[in-house]
Amino acid sequence: MTQFLQALINGVAIAAVYALIALGFVIIYKSMQVLSFAQPGLLLIGAWWVVFATAPPEEGMPTLFWIVMMAAVTGAIGALFLLSREVVKAAVAKSLFVFMALVAAIDVIWVAWVREGDVGGLGWPFWAGVIFALVIAALTGIAIERGFLRPMVGKPVFAVAIMTIGIDVVLRILAIDLLGINIRSVNDPWGIEVLKVGDLVFQHRQIAQVVTAIIVVILLLAFFKYSRFGLAMRATAFDQEVALTQGVSVSTVFAMSWAIAAVLATIAGVFLGSGFGLSPSAGVTALKALPVVVVGGMDSISGAIFGALLIAVAEQLTVTYQPTYAPWLGQGFAQVVPYLIMFIVLLIRPYGLFGTKEVERV
Amino acid sequence: MLALKNVEVVYSDVILVLRGISLTVPDGKIVALLGANGAGKTTVLRAISGLLDIHNGEITKGEITLDGRRIDHMAASKIVRLGVSQALEGRRILAELTVEENLRLGGHTSSKRSRDNLDRVYTLFPDLKDRPKFIAGYLSGGQQQMLAIGRALMSSPRYLLLDEPSLGLAPLLVQQIRDIIVEINSQGTGVMLVEQNAAMALSIAEHGFIMEVGKVVMDKPAAELLEDDDVREFYLGLQGEDAASFAEVKHYRRKKRWLS
Ligand SMILES: Nc1ncnc2c1ncn2[C@@H]1O[C@H](COP(=O)(O)OP(=O)(O)O)[C@@H](O)[C@H]1O
Numbered sequence: 001m002t003q004f005l006q007a008l009i010n011g012v013a014i015a016a017v018y019a020l021i022a023l024g025f026v027i028i029y030k031s032m033q034v035l036s037f038a039q040p041g042l043l044l045i046g047a048w049w050v051v052f053a054t055a056p057p058e059e060g061m062p063t064l065f066w067i068v069m070m071a072a073v074t075g076a077i078g079a080l081f082l083l084s085r086e087v088v089k090a091a092v093a094k095s096l097f098v099f100m101a102l103v104a105a106i107d108v109i110w111v112a113w114v115r116e117g118d119v120g121g122l123g124w125p126f127w128a129g130v131i132f133a134l135v136i137a138a139l140t141g142i143a144i145e146r147g148f149l150r151p152m153v154g155k156p157v158f159a160v161a162i163m164t165i166g167i168d169v170v171l172r173i174l175a176i177d178l179l180g181i182n183i184r185s186v187n188d189p190w191g192i193e194v195l196k197v198g199d200l201v202f203q204h205r206q207i208a209q210v211v212t213a214i215i216v217v218i219l220l221l222a223f224f225k226y227s228r229f230g231l232a233m234r235a236t237a238f239d240q241e242v243a244l245t246q247g248v249s250v251s252t253v254f255a256m257s258w259a260i261a262a263v264l265a266t267i268a269g270v271f272l273g274s275g276f277g278l279s280p281s282a283g284v285t286a287l288k289a290l291p292v293v294v295v296g297g298m299d300s301i302s303g304a305i306f307g308a309l310l311i312a313v314a315e316q317l318t319v320t321y322q323p324t325y326a327p328w329l330g331q332g333f334a335q336v337v338p339y340l341i342m343f344i345v346l347l348i349r350p351y352g353l354f355g356t357k358e359v360e361r362v
Numbered sequence: 363m364l365a366l367k368n369v370e371v372v373y374s375d376v377i378l379v380l381r382g383i384s385l386t387v388p389d390g391k392i393v394a395l396l397g398a399n400g401a402g403k404t405t406v407l408r409a410i411s412g413l414l415d416i417h418n419g420e421i422t423k424g425e426i427t428l429d430g431r432r433i434d435h436m437a438a439s440k441i442v443r444l445g446v447s448q449a450l451e452g453r454r455i456l457a458e459l460t461v462e463e464n465l466r467l468g469g470h471t472s473s474k475r476s477r478d479n480l481d482r483v484y485t486l487f488p489d490l491k492d493r494p495k496f497i498a499g500y501l502s503g504g505q506q507q508m509l510a511i512g513r514a515l516m517s518s519p520r521y522l523l524l525d526e527p528s529l530g531l532a533p534l535l536v537q538q539i540r541d542i543i544v545e546i547n548s549q550g551t552g553v554m555l556v557e558q559n560a561a562m563a564l565s566i567a568e569h570g571f572i573m574e575v576g577k578v579v580m581d582k583p584a585a586e587l588l589e590d591d592d593v594r595e596f597y598l599g600l601q602g603e604d605a606a607s608f609a610e611v612k613h614y615r616r617k618k619r620w621l622s
């Protein structure tokens with residue numbers, strides 16, 4: 001029984017992280033019918049900014065060059081957005097894309113020579129670092145939407161999805177280089193401390209991530225229900241032309257949904273990096289948002305939460321019981337479970353458990 | 363004054379739908395735009411409101427001006443801010459949202475005055491006032507049309523574009539909508555009324571334009587159109603049976619597309 005409850009606790013805790021990532025996916029999908037595979041990349045980069053901001057100055061960061069470069073690129077595109085909404089023409093966007101591709105290419109060569117340590121962390125307190133990272137994440141989200149997705153307007157959904165995979169690859173390469181080979185701490189206040197209730201173990205960070213996820217979901221729902229832009233986002237999801245006739249700037253809605261998704265991914269990244277530190281493998285964990293949204297339904301917020309709980313708990317139960325009861329399935333079978341569930345759900349309900357039927361044509 | 367001059371619209375780069383349309387909506391007047399199904403009336407409204415993009419359409423010639431200022435190629439949201447609001451054909455209320463949320467969306471561009479605008483809409487449509495929390499999809503057809511018009515009024519527009527507001531409504535409701543349009547107009551809003559129901563439209567309009575396959579073929583005061591033999595035969599005589607039933611079978615699917 002204890003074992004079961006413990007698996008449940010761990011499951012719910014990791015579900016909170018999955019749900020945060022999946023919500024970003026759903027928000028993007030709902031507002032612009034784009035499948036975003038860039039969530040893991042956003043998560044890593046977002047969390048890396050926390051690492052950078054909170055690391056002590058004597059801890060070497062990879063290279064000054066990259067930090068300046070990234071800040072410059074995100075800042076420039078973000079500023080471009082803020083200054084000139086309609087002026088960002090496809091030409092600018094395309095050259096930006098070429099630029100980022102070049103950055104990625106040079107980057108691969110660059111890391112072969114560069115050693116870490118030209119620059120240290122900022123040494124800020126954790127909370128300041130998180131706020132800093134969230135702001136940059138939001139700008140990054142806006143930059144990606146403006147720079148890469150805007151030129152794809154009118155292109156097939158499939159092509160746009162591939163584009164997001166490309167963005168993910170670039171972001172991940174950057175993140176992996178920035179993180180280096182070491183696992184890096186996000187300097188969170190939770191560490192690996194635990195709260196024991198009887199035989200059950202609650203890690204502090206697990207409690208923090210569940211509470212945070214609940215607060216974030218409540219804030220999001222309130223935003224959608226009560227705020228002017230939340231309503232505009234819902235209207236856009238429902239009927240884009242109507243939103244336009246009511247004076248909603250649909251392009252702002254798109255940018256906003258990317259900003260929100262990037263912020264959510266960053267929060268998730270901070271939790272994945274809490275305790276034992278952030279490593280590039282967090283991106284693999286983030287990828288599980290995909291089975292989560294497929295199970296829940298790509299256009300359903302409650303579906304994302306339900307899917308996250310289902311997948312995470314199933315995964316943790318497998319971790320707990322499979323080695324004893326089905327050892328022949330091999331080690332690490334739990335890693336496959338989310339995809340197995342996704343597969344089964346796809347066979348039975350292709351649009352997910354909570355999804356809208358017509359959405360499935362993608 | 364809202365004016366179109368020699369406007370040409372092409373869909374999907376090849377389908378020429380408007381072939382040099384010129385028409386004007388003077389301040390505070392009701393203007394009727396009539397024509398058979400497929401003449402291009404909705405396309406005219408899309409061109410004015412900046413909605414061609416999402417239909418893969420484009421203005422290839424001519425210009426649209428608001429008080430002399432070019433508004434073609436302006437973003438749809440900007441056009442609404444300048445005071446041109448449209449209630450789309452087929453009502454297009456957000457069915458899963460409440461009456462109040464639909465109206466709040468209408469006030470997106472003028473949130474500061476939304477209280478006053480809401481009062482105005484509720485005064486015009488007491489039916490809506492009684493059920494702000496009602497899910498809009500469960501309203502009756504007539505109420506949905508009122509909600510659609512009310513929503514368009516929430517931005518307190520100078521020009522209101524209405525695309526077939528009487529579509530699929532019972533005669534009594536058509537009367538009601540008609541009276542409301544007159545009332546809205548008397549409060550100072552210019553109205554461009556697109557209708558299949560020519561009798562209704564011409565009974566309240568000052569001026570009328572008749573379109574056929576992408577062209578304005580008649581441009582006269584409403585009173586003269588009502589007297590015109592051709593108009594009587596083709597547009598007024600047809601009313602009641604064929605035209606109404608034809609209009610009803612039109613079905614509009616919700617479009618989800620990218621926007622530039
Ligand atoms: N998105 C579109 N792509 C191609 N053709 C279109 C599109 N929308 C409308 N049309 C065509 O343009 C013509 C005029 O349509 P419309 O403006 O809706 O006319 P009306 O409102 O007078 O019925 C019709 O022949 C219609 O088939």
Ligand SMILES: [Mg+2]
Binds near residue numbers: 400403404405451525
């Ligand atoms: Mg029409």
